[in-house]
Ligand SMILES: [Zn+2]
């Protein structure tokens with residue numbers, strides 16, 4: 001898929017000569033060239049002469065707001081938008097007026113790529129020390145280099161390190177947040193600043209991924225009293241994140257970073273991943289791999305001979321305890 005500028009061709013005939021039926025106009029209506037409005041056109045613009053309902057201060061803002069709009073349309077199953085997206089393929093040529101400058105076409109392109117890749121769910125201990133951040137970064141680099149996307153939750157520690165690294169590398173990314181866009185529903189262990197960076201970058205965030213909460217102004221916990229749905233929402237969020245990875249096809253998996261052998265949330269995720277048939281790799285951070293807890297019937301072996309994988313352990317279930325879905329290496 002590529003994004004091109006109409007002006008470089010000058011007419012619909014020239015586009016057809018160059019690309020056959022593969023080009024699709026994604027802009028606002030244009031009388032001069034008889035181009036109809038695309039369902040994927042950007043509703044936002046920084047150009048004061050553009051006929052849009054909402055003006056923006058900059059091109060970047062117009063594109064970020066478009067990313068949010070596109071996500072909302074897809075989640076709502078908006079017919080015109082979803083139909084148009086479903087017609088796209090690897091060979092599609094998106095035609096707008098911006099390239100080589102940043103264009104909302106690049107958001108569509110990223111959406112398309114993010115539909116095609118398999119996802120690895122990265123997570124781990126909330127109290128993982130900064131000392132292990134570079135290990136998480138190297139694992140994110142390795143997963144990204146293999147053409148896989150990354151799913152993460154929104155906790156401090158391992159989740160936040162993985163999320164920051166995925167943002168820096170512009171990796172395909174799906175974020176599963178415990179709270180809402182308005183800031184409700186998070187708690188003191190949430191990496192709210194990092195989620196804010198992802199939101200500002202127009203990345204895809206599943207808000208309230210563990211389900212809604214009844215509190216009018218939920219902060220997760222305050223003055224020692226906990227949101228009645230917090231524990232349940234955290235667990236449901238982790239499940240959804242893993243199920244999303246498991247549904248993304250061959251090459252999916254779970255990778256966890258444990259600050260100690262009995263880090264309960266991460267071990268529960270690893271067990272669920274085994275149950276879903278996902279390959280599981282755990283990195284013991286500051287303790288010996290021999291101390292890794294069992295995930296059922298099976299055994300731990302060193303994940304790889306070289307590179308970052310040499311520090312990880314892969315769970316091999318005994319036959320029948322979840323199927324092998326593919327190899328990382
Ligand atoms: Zn454009």
Ligand SMILES: [Zn+2]
Nearest residue numbers: 213215218227
């Ligand atoms: Zn609440």
